[in-house]
Amino acid sequence: xxxxxxxDNALKEHISEALGKGLRLDGRKxxxxxxxxxxxxxxxxxxxSAEIRCGETHVVVGVKMEVGKPYSDRPDSGTLMVxxxxxxxxxxxxxTGPPTIESIExxxxxxxxxxxxxxxxxxxxxxxxGEKVWMANIDVxxxxxxxxxxxxxxxxxxxxxxxTKMPKIDANGQADYHEHTDEGLALESFPVAVTIVKIGSxxxxxxxxxxxxxxxxxxxxxxxxxxxxxxxxxxxxxxLTIDDIERMIDLAITTGKELRKLV
Amino acid sequence: xxxxxxxxxxxxxxxxxxxAKAGVIPKADGSGxxxxxxxxxxxxxxxxxELHPRSMQDPKQGLLRCTYNMMPFxxxxxxxxxxxxxxxxxxSMVMENALRPIVDLDAYPNAVVDVFVELPQTDAxxxxxxxxxxxxxxxxxxxxxxxxxxxxxxxxVDGLIVxxxxxxxxxxxxxxxxxxxxxxxxxxxxxxxxxxxxKVEKKDLLAALKQAQPVFQRIAEIQRGAVKQRYxxxxxxxxxx
Numbered sequence: 001x002x003x004x005x006x007x008d009n010a011l012k013e014h015i016s017e018a019l020g021k022g023l024r025l026d027g028r029k030x031x032x033x034x035x036x037x038x039x040x041x042x043x044x045x046x047x048x049s050a051e052i053r054c055g056e057t058h059v060v061v062g063v064k065m066e067v068g069k070p071y072s073d074r075p076d077s078g079t080l081m082v083x084x085x086x087x088x089x090x091x092x093x094x095x096t097g098p099p100t101i102e103s104i105e106x107x108x109x110x111x112x113x114x115x116x117x118x119x120x121x122x123x124x125x126x127x128x129x130g131e132k133v134w135m136a137n138i139d140v141x142x143x144x145x146x147x148x149x150x151x152x153x154x155x156x157x158x159x160x161x162x163x164t165k166m167p168k169i170d171a172n173g174q175a176d177y178h179e180h181t182d183e184g185l186a187l188e189s190f191p192v193a194v195t196i197v198k199i200g201s202x203x204x205x206x207x208x209x210x211x212x213x214x215x216x217x218x219x220x221x222x223x224x225x226x227x228x229x230x231x232x233x234x235x236x237x238x239x240l241t242i243d244d245i246e247r248m249i250d251l252a253i254t255t256g257k258e259l260r261k262l263v
Numbered sequence: 264x265x266x267x268x269x270x271x272x273x274x275x276x277x278x279x280x281x282x283a284k285a286g287v288i289p290k291a292d293g294s295g296x297x298x299x300x301x302x303x304x305x306x307x308x309x310x311x312x313e314l315h316p317r318s319m320q321d322p323k324q325g326l327l328r329c330t331y332n333m334m335p336f337x338x339x340x341x342x343x344x345x346x347x348x349x350x351x352x353x354x355s356m357v358m359e360n361a362l363r364p365i366v367d368l369d370a371y372p373n374a375v376v377d378v379f380v381e382l383p384q385t386d387a388x389x390x391x392x393x394x395x396x397x398x399x400x401x402x403x404x405x406x407x408x409x410x411x412x413x414x415x416x417x418x419x420v421d422g423l424i425v426x427x428x429x430x431x432x433x434x435x436x437x438x439x440x441x442x443x444x445x446x447x448x449x450x451x452x453x454x455x456x457x458x459x460x461x462k463v464e465k466k467d468l469l470a471a472l473k474q475a476q477p478v479f480q481r482i483a484e485i486q487r488g489a490v491k492q493r494y495x496x497x498x499x500x501x502x503x504x
Contacts, residue, residue, distance in 0.1 A: 043384045044301045046336035051383075056289045060383045062336030085345055087332065089307045089379035091290050096330055098346070137342050139335040143305055143381060144288045177340055209290075 012199075012214035019202045026055070026208065031251060033206040036262055038156065040163040047180070048164030052156040055208065056146040058090075061156035062139050063164045067175050070126070070133040078125020078133040082111035084140035084153060091145040091209065109193065109233045110140065110154045113222035117191035117230040119161065124186060132173060134166070136185070147209040150220050150233075151259070154193035159263045161185055191230050192259045194252035195220040198238065203248060205255050219245065221252035225260060229253075266421035266438055270431055276478055278415060278427040283395070283485045285403040285493035293404020295489065297396035299415075300429055301386035306396035308404035311374035325371030329358040329378045331393050337384045339430050354390045361394050361414065361446040361456035367407035376406055387430045387442075391415050394446050394456065395486060402490045412455060413483045414446035417475045419463060424471045426478050433460075445472065449483035452476065 018025060028034070034055030043049035046062035053059075070077060084107035088094040099107075114120070125134035138160065140153040168179040197207045197215035204211060212218070216238030222231030229249065234240065240248070269275070279300030288294035291307035298304070314320050331354040333343045358378070366376065378400060380393040391414035398411040418428050421438025433442050441461030447454055454472070463471075 043336060044386070045338060045384045049336065049383075058288075060334060062334060062383070064336045064342040066342055083335065083345060087379065087381060088309070088330065088377070089288065089291070089305065089332075089381050092309050092312075096347075137335065139342075139345075141334045141381065141383070144290050146290065175341075 008213055011210055015211060015214050016200050019199060024204070025210065030202060031205045031255065033255065033258070036155070036259075038159050038262060040159050045177075046160070047167060048160045048162070048185075050156040050159035050163060052152055052159070054148065054152045054206070056144055057142070057148060057152050058144040059140060059142045059149065059152055059156055061141070061153060061160045063160045064137045064139070065164070065167055065175060066135045066137060067127065067132055067169070067173065068135045070130065074122075075130040076126045077122040079135045080111070080115060080120055080122065080138070081135065082107050082114065082138045082140065082157065084110065084149070086145065086149075087141065090142040094145070105233070105235070106149050106153060107140065109150050109220055109231065110138075110157055112233075113154050113191045113193045113231040114138075114157060114161075117189045117222065117224055119158070119187055119189050119191060120185060121188055127169070136161075136164075145209060147207050147212045148195055151193050151195050151206065154191070154222070155259055155263060158187075158190060158192070162187055162263060190225050190260050190263065191222050192256040193220055193222045193231065194255045194259065196248040196251050197236075198240065198244060198248075203244070203251060205251060219248045219252070221249050221256070223253045223256045227253055266423045266435065269425060271429070275423060275425045276474065278478065278482065279429065281482065281485050283399060283489035285399050285489045286496075291400070291404070293400045293402070293406070295396040295399025295403060297392050297399065297486075299388060299392050299427060301384055302382070302388050302392045303384050304380055304382050304389065304392040304396040306378060306380045306393065306400035308376060308378055308400045308406065310376040311371040311406070312377070314373060314375040320373040322372050324368040325374040325376055327359055327363050327366055327368060327376050327378070329355045329362065329380070329397065331355045331358055331380050331390070333382045333385060333389065337382050339386070354393070357390065357456055357458065358394055358397060362397055362401065362412055364453070364455050365398070365408045365410050365412055365448060366401065367409070370407045376401070387428055387433045388416050388444070390456075391444050391446070395482065399486050399489050403493060410448050410450045411483055411486045412446050413449050413479045413486060414444065414456060415475070415478060415482060416442055416444045417471045418442045418461070419467065419471070424467075424474060426475055443468070443471070445475070447479045449479050
């Protein structure tokens with residue numbers, strides 16, 4: 001985590017004072033998401049893509065399908081990989097350089113949400129057992145980072161997977177990126193991630209960059225259309241009571257149902 | 264068979280459709296968007312801000328630092344591995360060289376002006392789009408500068424002088440191709456980026472550079488229009504408030 005500055009302390013006081021009156025700095029209710037718009041299929045070079053805006057958070061997610069070798073312990077399964085990078089274009093606090101722990105966490109939580117829900121049947125990505133499989137690479141690229149990248153990135157990842165069209169395979173057994181088939185990826189489930197942050201005794205949905213910076217703790221809950229939980233990640237160094245966790249999961253699942261309708 | 268008609272029906276001096284915008288990244292101090300055909304660039308300026316480490320600071324002038332990055336799914340072929348490559352480092356450097364002559368860095372001692380460019384999709388001409396987007400972002404940030412910089416590729420496809428080659432023309436198999444990315448300061452005609460892949464006669468190169476002058480002027484007007492549009496919007500919102 002970045003170190004806490006005097007600015008953060010002042011910001012926390014300001015945000016907490018407003019929350020005491022039931023207000024957020026942008027005027028939202030505590031359980032209210034920012035307006036979301038999603039455009040799919042804009043990126044011509046990706047097999048599937050989604051450009052998402054949620055408030056001022058603006059992210060491009062692309063799916064690139066590559067032909068590769070399967071893992072030796074799972075010769076008949078393709079692979080799925082989620083990568084996220086907090087690029088310095090998107091926020092003044094981000095720097096160039098190798099992936100930070102924050103960006104690795106974002107990628108791994110989105111990855112877990114999709115992987116554990118078995119959204120993609122990896123067996124269907126097998127081309128020739130033991131030799132060739134499809135590798136689905138999902139890249140989450142924020143252009144403007146105003147908080148809540150896990151939820152927004154996961155939603156766009158789902159939209160991009162749904163948008164994906166498989167490339168043709170050429171005579172050499174390689175992907176021909178200039179010829180796509182009509183065949184898509186069959187999505188077996190629709191997981192969504194919802195992050196709830198705790199500031200004082202308040203629980204907030206869809207935190208902005210500022211709210212995330214001052215949060216005591218957060219919980220990301222991946223949930224499925226039948227209400228089951230498919231991924232969890234507690235963040236921040238403040239503790240949560242079991243009662244907190246129950247309220248956060250309820251809030252996340254209710255919110256997740258609304259998000260799922262957008263994809 | 265000579266290349267007489269362009270494969271997509273464009274005239275030789277016609278670029279692909281261009282969209283330019285300013286103020287597209289709210290977190291940045293200034294930002295620009297430049298899309299030409301299917302090549303799309305976002306640029307953000309952060310700064311002038313303090314340069315770290317302090318040993319890099321120059322009390323006489325500020326530093327202009329560019330970072331060019333293709334999103335992993337933005338290439339015509341396989342996934343582009345994240346992280347800096349030889350190619351992206353070289354392009355970042357030539358971007359700095361292309362933009363530095365217009366920026367008054369003497370105004371920013373000890374500081375850095377950071378320009379970050381991200382490309383969601385590319386179809387050739389990405390370094391030129393990156394430079395054109397970066398110039399809009401610098402103007403939007405209010406950085407002291409004397410003009411924009413406009414960049415576009417000129418070149419030859421099987422003997423025909425063309426501007427703004429796309430991927431299909433760069434990869435043309437039936438004749439020789441020369442791809443020449445050029446950046447120009449439009450008010451003076453001075454050239455700040457010049458690279459080439461291919462083979463060309465000196466007289467043809469000079470002819471192509473001269474013929475392309477009006478194309479640079481047209482693109483510069485689109486860039487300036489994007490910045491003016493942004494400030495008209497800000498003016499309107501102030502007047503309403």
